Amino acid sequence: MLAVEKLVKHYPIKTGAFRTEQVRAVDGVSFSVRRGETLGLVGESGCGKSTLGRVALRLEPPTSGAVRYRDVDLTRLRGRPLRHLRPKLQMVFQDPLGSLNPRMKVSQTVAEPLVLHHLAAPREIRTRVRELFDRVGLSDELLDRYPHELSGGQQQRVGIARALAPHPEVMVLDEPTSALDVSVQAKLINLLRRLKEDFDLTQVFISHDLSVIGYLTDRVAVMYLGEIVELGPTAKIFLMPRHPYTGALMSAVPGEDLLDRRTRLMLPGEVPSPINPPPACRLAPRCPFVKDRCREEKQVLRPVEPDHLVACWRAAEGEISPEDFERTRLALEV
Amino acid sequence: MALLEVSDLRTSFFLRGGELRVLDGVSLEIEAGEVLGLVGETGSGKSVTAYSITRLLKEPGRVVGGQVMWDGRDLVRLWESELEQEIRGKEISMIFQSPREALNPVITVGRQLTQVLRIRRGMSRRDARAEAIRILKSVYISDPESRLDSYPHELSGGMAQRIMIALALSCEPRLLIADEPTTGLDVTTQYQIVLLLRELRDRTGMAILLITHDLALAAQLCDRVAVLYAGRIAEVGPIRHLFRSPRHPYTDALLASRPRLGLQGDILTIPGNVANLMRPPGGCRFHPRCPNATEVCAQLQPPLEPMDPGQRVACHNPMPQRQELAASG
Ligand SMILES: Nc1ncnc2c1ncn2[C@@H]1O[C@H](COP(=O)(O)OP(=O)(O)OP(=O)(O)O)[C@@H](O)[C@H]1O
Numbered sequence: 001m002l003a004v005e006k007l008v009k010h011y012p013i014k015t016g017a018f019r020t021e022q023v024r025a026v027d028g029v030s031f032s033v034r035r036g037e038t039l040g041l042v043g044e045s046g047c048g049k050s051t052l053g054r055v056a057l058r059l060e061p062p063t064s065g066a067v068r069y070r071d072v073d074l075t076r077l078r079g080r081p082l083r084h085l086r087p088k089l090q091m092v093f094q095d096p097l098g099s100l101n102p103r104m105k106v107s108q109t110v111a112e113p114l115v116l117h118h119l120a121a122p123r124e125i126r127t128r129v130r131e132l133f134d135r136v137g138l139s140d141e142l143l144d145r146y147p148h149e150l151s152g153g154q155q156q157r158v159g160i161a162r163a164l165a166p167h168p169e170v171m172v173l174d175e176p177t178s179a180l181d182v183s184v185q186a187k188l189i190n191l192l193r194r195l196k197e198d199f200d201l202t203q204v205f206i207s208h209d210l211s212v213i214g215y216l217t218d219r220v221a222v223m224y225l226g227e228i229v230e231l232g233p234t235a236k237i238f239l240m241p242r243h244p245y246t247g248a249l250m251s252a253v254p255g256e257d258l259l260d261r262r263t264r265l266m267l268p269g270e271v272p273s274p275i276n277p278p279p280a281c282r283l284a285p286r287c288p289f290v291k292d293r294c295r296e297e298k299q300v301l302r303p304v305e306p307d308h309l310v311a312c313w314r315a316a317e318g319e320i321s322p323e324d325f326e327r328t329r330l331a332l333e334v
Numbered sequence: 335m336a337l338l339e340v341s342d343l344r345t346s347f348f349l350r351g352g353e354l355r356v357l358d359g360v361s362l363e364i365e366a367g368e369v370l371g372l373v374g375e376t377g378s379g380k381s382v383t384a385y386s387i388t389r390l391l392k393e394p395g396r397v398v399g400g401q402v403m404w405d406g407r408d409l410v411r412l413w414e415s416e417l418e419q420e421i422r423g424k425e426i427s428m429i430f431q432s433p434r435e436a437l438n439p440v441i442t443v444g445r446q447l448t449q450v451l452r453i454r455r456g457m458s459r460r461d462a463r464a465e466a467i468r469i470l471k472s473v474y475i476s477d478p479e480s481r482l483d484s485y486p487h488e489l490s491g492g493m494a495q496r497i498m499i500a501l502a503l504s505c506e507p508r509l510l511i512a513d514e515p516t517t518g519l520d521v522t523t524q525y526q527i528v529l530l531l532r533e534l535r536d537r538t539g540m541a542i543l544l545i546t547h548d549l550a551l552a553a554q555l556c557d558r559v560a561v562l563y564a565g566r567i568a569e570v571g572p573i574r575h576l577f578r579s580p581r582h583p584y585t586d587a588l589l590a591s592r593p594r595l596g597l598q599g600d601i602l603t604i605p606g607n608v609a610n611l612m613r614p615p616g617g618c619r620f621h622p623r624c625p626n627a628t629e630v631c632a633q634l635q636p637p638l639e640p641m642d643p644g645q646r647v648a649c650h651n652p653m654p655q656r657q658e659l660a661a662s663g
């Protein structure tokens with residue numbers, strides 16, 4: 001349904017009076033999502049998830065690489081043909097307040113895509129908007145408010161209602177539930193699951209909330225500094241993580257007992273800058289399992305199982321395993 | 335005496351359609367060095383509580399009753415100039431829920447940080463720049479020198495968030511009000527922030543009012559938790575008691591709606607919608623959605639009363655105490 005190939009997005013930034021350098025926000029990423037599949041996208045803050053989401057829906061042009069939707073290369077489309085596809089490809093933005101027009105009532109914001117793409121007769125629009133409000137659990141009394149008159153979670157659901165309005169086929173949801181309490185979140189997640197089951201909605205779900213990712217997604221892609229470092233079925237990523245970065249990430253998944261304040265597997269040091277990423281394996285400066293080869297050889301995704309890919313030679317060649325991650329974590333506990 | 339004591343706080347928004355009673359008698363207290371979590375449904379009034387305490391409410395919102403005692407002074411009645419000069423951003427610091435709103439989009443991050451440092455801490459331009467770099471490092475931002483010249487939209491969501499945290503902590507406040515401080519942060523960065531906040535609390539005795547939806551985060555940081563439902567406290571007490579043996583049916587339902595890996599079928603949710611604050615249900619505001627509701631619930635507002643194993647609960651028909659769990663805690 002949606003496939004990105006060797007996608008690259010660099011942003012130029014000024015680093016001195018006469019110098020510009022490139023922020024390598026997304027640096028050679030490939031994956032595909034099947035119809036009706038939900039792909040989770042997780043990773044360190046600033047690793048390029050939102051950028052990848054925006055470029056994959058062609059809201060921004062890539063620096064290089066291709067994005068295929070059905071059989072069309074979106075990166076080659078411009079103007080009318082692209083606008084024509086817009087309603088089918090929807091994004092829910094990470095910053096709800098920033099993505100809503102402050103001068104429009106929220107009902108107008110939700111109606112806008114319907115009006116713009118002539119998807120509903122003028123008489124029906126109000127009813128459709130009410131339906132959408134209801135689906136995302138917003139009460140009617142909020143219809144005529146402006147974005148700043150809503151709570152954070154209410155704003156976020158307006159963004160979701162707007163994206164659902166034109167019946168999209170592909171949705172990229174960027175942290176769509178970060179401002180919701182777990183019970184309202186549960187309703188939305190149930191809704192997204194139903195849309196997937198009933199209408200084969202294809203979703204890319206970006207979130208830092210690993211509990212939601214674990215529940216909702218079929219497969220997970222783990223990003224680190226602009227690259228995908230691991231890709232596989234959700235259960236395998238959670239229970240048998242192979243890449244050391246994934247290992248650290250998963251040690252933070254809250255267990256059944258929330259009050260268990262156990263030590264997590266922390267990678268030492270800071271995330272390097274995407275302006276000058278480490279040349280070979282990007283995790284090398286922080287990885288507890290680093291060897292010389294890691295600093296010399298660029299890491300590419302390799303299968304550890306047919307459906308499970310990892311960009312770490314030591315994991316791919318069976319030198320390190322999930323037990324090693326647990327041992328390293330326990331060593332930190334003392 | 336508690337560091338901050340909020341009693342019977344009432345805040346309303348005066349809208350075209352009438353008065354929206356968002357806070358209907360909220361009472362809280364925070365001791366020095368204590369972390370109090372404030373959780374609850376979206377729209378229940380958590381952010382409004384924070385804005386009411388610091389008096390940053392925007393029109394048409396107004397505190398219409400109650401007290402906010404800080405160091406023997408009632409912040410509700412303090413002169414605005416005193417509040418601004420002596421308290422806000424010095425003794426009480428706040429992290430806002432929407433980081434981008436709090437950062438000015440047309441000014442570089444560096445200028446915003448140094449401005450605050452120069453005004454609030456009287457630093458020279460050069461010292462302020464050095465301090466700004468140190469602060470960015472303290473919240474794990476790589477390449478702080480060049481990040482100072484970035485505009486807010488050039489940062490990832492998580493970076494903007496961390497800069498807000500850095501800014502709020504730069505004055506070493508006695509109370510930090512943090513409204514969803516780690517949403518949008520990955521779990522690793524989140525954990526670093528948790529460690530940073532714990533360290534500050536231990537070193538400086540800073541108290542924290544932590545507003546969050548993230549129950550796992552609350553479990554990592556809080557000593558006590560208050561659960562807000564439709565502008566009233568439903569349950570408050572030590573986090574172990576609330577999480578292991580919730581007595582209010584809303585707390586119970588909230589804890590049950592956590593998604594989990596491998597869970598089959600729909601997640602449990604609370605039936606019905608968030609209470610309409612323009613026409614709130616009489617009696618207990620949770621009664622239209624409550625599995626334990628009886629006739630009295632629609633008529634009488636339940637008072638907050640002490641209950642085993644050690645929390646205060648506003649409910650006529652509380653959930654039974656979970657013995658085995660309470661004992662192990
Ligand atoms: N318009 C832009 N100009 C310059 N740099 C940018 C721009 N947008 C993003 N970046 C940079 O690209 C990198 C990736 O940002 P992105 O927002 O995609 O991260 P993210 O993974 O979504 O992070 P988060 O989890 O914090 O939202 C960051 O270093 C960010 O500063």
Ligand SMILES: Nc1ncnc2c1ncn2[C@@H]1O[C@H](COP(=O)(O)OP(=O)(O)OP(=O)(O)O)[C@@H](O)[C@H]1O
Nearest residue numbers: 149150151152153347356376377378379380381382
């Ligand atoms: N400026 C405003 N005008 C009208 N109503 C408002 C305004 N600001 C907030 N409200 C209302 O007050 C109620 C409480 O809002 P508040 O932002 O405190 O909720 P919250 O508990 O922080 O929710 P969230 O978890 O979604 O951030 C909401 O119902 C909201 O719609």
Ligand code: SF4
Nearest residue numbers: 281284287289294312
């Ligand atoms: S390639 Fe080396 S440095 Fe990179 S993750 Fe694997 S072991 Fe660590």
Ligand code: SF4
Nearest residue numbers: 618621624631649650
């Ligand atoms: S007072 Fe009644 S309606 Fe309210 S929470 Fe308790 S049982 Fe439910």
Ligand SMILES: [Mg+2]
Nearest residue numbers: 049050094491
């Ligand atoms: Mg993002």
Ligand SMILES: [Mg+2]
Nearest residue numbers: 151152381431
């Ligand atoms: Mg809020």
